[in-house]
Amino acid sequence: METVLETKNITMKFGGLVAVDNFSMKLGKSDLVGIIGPNGAGKTTIFNMITGIYKPTEGDILLANENIVGKHVALITQKGIARTFQNIRLFKDLTVLDNIRIAGHYRTDYGLMANILRTKKFHQEEKRLKAEAIELLKIFKLDGKLNHLAKNLPYGEQRRLEIARALATKPDVLLLDEPAAGMNPNETADLTKLIRWVRDEFKIAILLIEHDMRLVMEVCERIYVVDHGELIAKGNPEEVQKNPKVIEAYLGTQDEKEGKE
Amino acid sequence: MEYFSHLLLNSGIFIILSVSLNLINGICGQFSLGHAGFWAVGAYTGAAYGVYLAPDFLPDFVNLFISCGIGFLTAALAGVLIGVPCLRLRGDYLAIATLGFGEIIRIIIMNMDTVGGPRGFTNIPLWSNLFWVYAWVAITILVIANILRGTHGRAIISIREDEIAADSMGIYTFKYKTMAFVLGAGFAGLAGSLFAHANQFLHPNGFTFMWSVIILLMIILGGLGSITGSIVGAVILTFLPEMLRFMGETISEWRMVIYAVLLILLMLMKPTGIFGKHEFNVLSFLAKFTGKKKEII
Ligand SMILES: Nc1ncnc2c1ncn2[C@@H]1O[C@H](COP(=O)(O)OP(=O)(O)OP(=O)(O)O)[C@@H](O)[C@H]1O
Ligand SMILES: [Mg+2]
Numbered sequence: 001m002e003t004v005l006e007t008k009n010i011t012m013k014f015g016g017l018v019a020v021d022n023f024s025m026k027l028g029k030s031d032l033v034g035i036i037g038p039n040g041a042g043k044t045t046i047f048n049m050i051t052g053i054y055k056p057t058e059g060d061i062l063l064a065n066e067n068i069v070g071k072h073v074a075l076i077t078q079k080g081i082a083r084t085f086q087n088i089r090l091f092k093d094l095t096v097l098d099n100i101r102i103a104g105h106y107r108t109d110y111g112l113m114a115n116i117l118r119t120k121k122f123h124q125e126e127k128r129l130k131a132e133a134i135e136l137l138k139i140f141k142l143d144g145k146l147n148h149l150a151k152n153l154p155y156g157e158q159r160r161l162e163i164a165r166a167l168a169t170k171p172d173v174l175l176l177d178e179p180a181a182g183m184n185p186n187e188t189a190d191l192t193k194l195i196r197w198v199r200d201e202f203k204i205a206i207l208l209i210e211h212d213m214r215l216v217m218e219v220c221e222r223i224y225v226v227d228h229g230e231l232i233a234k235g236n237p238e239e240v241q242k243n244p245k246v247i248e249a250y251l252g253t254q255d256e257k258e259g260k261e
Numbered sequence: 262m263e264y265f266s267h268l269l270l271n272s273g274i275f276i277i278l279s280v281s282l283n284l285i286n287g288i289c290g291q292f293s294l295g296h297a298g299f300w301a302v303g304a305y306t307g308a309a310y311g312v313y314l315a316p317d318f319l320p321d322f323v324n325l326f327i328s329c330g331i332g333f334l335t336a337a338l339a340g341v342l343i344g345v346p347c348l349r350l351r352g353d354y355l356a357i358a359t360l361g362f363g364e365i366i367r368i369i370i371m372n373m374d375t376v377g378g379p380r381g382f383t384n385i386p387l388w389s390n391l392f393w394v395y396a397w398v399a400i401t402i403l404v405i406a407n408i409l410r411g412t413h414g415r416a417i418i419s420i421r422e423d424e425i426a427a428d429s430m431g432i433y434t435f436k437y438k439t440m441a442f443v444l445g446a447g448f449a450g451l452a453g454s455l456f457a458h459a460n461q462f463l464h465p466n467g468f469t470f471m472w473s474v475i476i477l478l479m480i481i482l483g484g485l486g487s488i489t490g491s492i493v494g495a496v497i498l499t500f501l502p503e504m505l506r507f508m509g510e511t512i513s514e515w516r517m518v519i520y521a522v523l524l525i526l527l528m529l530m531k532p533t534g535i536f537g538k539h540e541f542n543v544l545s546f547l548a549k550f551t552g553k554k555k556e557i558i
Contacts, residue, residue, distance in 0.1 A: 073425075090426070094422060101412070112408070169430060169431050
């Protein structure tokens with residue numbers, strides 16, 4: 001299996017707090033892999049390191065065998081890693097169409113002067129950009145809402161739009177941070193299908209953080225479990241579910257969770 | 262009549278200033294308080310060209326064109342010098358740095374004898390007229406509106422919407438912040454040159470921090486992010502003080518207080534400004550009557 005993304009012993013310290021400790025993982029071409037773990041385990045921090053928002057205190061991150069540690073967030077996206085955010089970060093006051101077109105920006109091939117002067121190249125590229133956006137939005141059943149503002153979409157559609165926007169950057173690796181958060185069971189069931197379909201259709205690797213265990217167990221081929229920044233287990237869904245360390249980690253936080261809710 | 266055309270000319274100059282500041286503050290979301298500084302740079306360099314360098318054999322409008330070009334470029338250069346170090350900083354730092362920049366420019370001019378220093382810069386040739394001012398207004402609006410409806414403009418807007426998300430979409434946000442900032446500064450410089458050749462006299466105290474605030478008020482009044490709003494805001498705030506003047510000396514002296522009250526009222530009734538982020542678009546306006554919906558790019 002060809003590896004597209006690999007993290008080698010990445011560690012992230014915030015002052016005295018070790019948010020992620022020596023985390024290593026591999027993601028093969030068109031793998032569908034999950035990262036699970038209790039609240040505050042360091043899952044999102046792993047995503048932030050992979051996408052360049054945080055620079056790991058230690059360790060390497062290889063994208064197609066190239067070390068991307070220290071590279072600009074935008075460049076990492078251009079090289080093929082796209083993501084969604086735990087707390088949806090759409091361009092709220094812009095239309096659905098514009099959200100997607102912005103993701104196509106770096107592949108748009110006309111200069112500022114061509115833009116100001118409205119050259120032929122400008123019109124060609126804008127036409128392509130729009131056509132591609134509509135095609136993508138059709139898949140996500142959002143093509144009927146091209147000119148709706150992102151903030152006016154229902155919650156589930158905002159989540160879908162965010163995935164579509166990530167895909168519009170034409171990634172090789174897609175990182176989804178709790179895509180089912182806040183969805184009802186019906187929406188989650190649709191999302192489960194969608195995620196699998198996206199992987200098969202776009203032939204990309206997907207790395208997924210999720211608290212919804214049914215979704216994770218159903219869709220992921222392999223799972224990494226982190227707790228307090230450390231990798232405590234990995235394997236296929238059955239293996240992970242049976243792992244005593246995992247059970248302990250989840251039971252251990254069960255009381256806290258109940259206390260919170 | 263002459264009084265009225267002078268006002269109209271001023272409002273044109275302020276339209277360029279407000280639309281260009283709107284590109285930085287309203288559209289790109291970077292809080293700049295130094296617009297009067299860029300305006301001053303363009304005014305003084307444009308005027309210096311008129312006083313010292315302009316060849317007499319060129320027709321006035323050509324000289325005005327060159328002067329505007331110089332005003333644009335020097336102010337844009339100042340924009341690069343101040344923007345590149347400061348745009349990496351977030352939020353308030355930029356506001357403070359640009360505020361400082363505006364005052365520094367004023368003090369530098371104050372100490373430059375070749376441009377009159379504290380006595381003011383006199384004998385600037387009268388080249389601006391209503392036609393050319395509004396030609397430049399049209400060009401400014403067209404250029405900025407075109408940029409906005411293309412990929413560069415969308416990149417600039419995405420920074421205002423969510424910088425981290427913009428980065429994560431493969432956009433070099435720093436590059437586009439700088440683009441918006443430098444273009445905004447450049448157009449302010451252009452307005453400066455037009456202003457110099459309309460007034461024929463410049464004084465450093467005509468470019469105080471107060472003016473940066475007034476231009477900011479214009480775009481807030483009209484609605485941050487809306488070009489149409491900036492235009493309306495500029496027109497209102499150039500004509501309003503004159504109307505107050507007619508109402509008598511005391512009222513005129515209370516000008517800034519009246520602005521403040523107006524602004525508070527506006528913020529209470531319509532916090533997003535007159536136009537919000539919307540644009541008045543002739544096509545979509547007409548469409549309201551024809552029932553057809555014409556799609557805007
Ligand atoms: N920028 C930061 N500065 C300081 N501490 C941080 C920062 N980002 C994350 N942390 C800390 O790192 C730890 C891991 O956070 P992270 O967001 O990665 O957890 P998570 O596994 O995604 O949790 P959740 O399931 O709640 O989203 C937490 O203790 C958090 O407070
Ligand atoms: Mg998280």
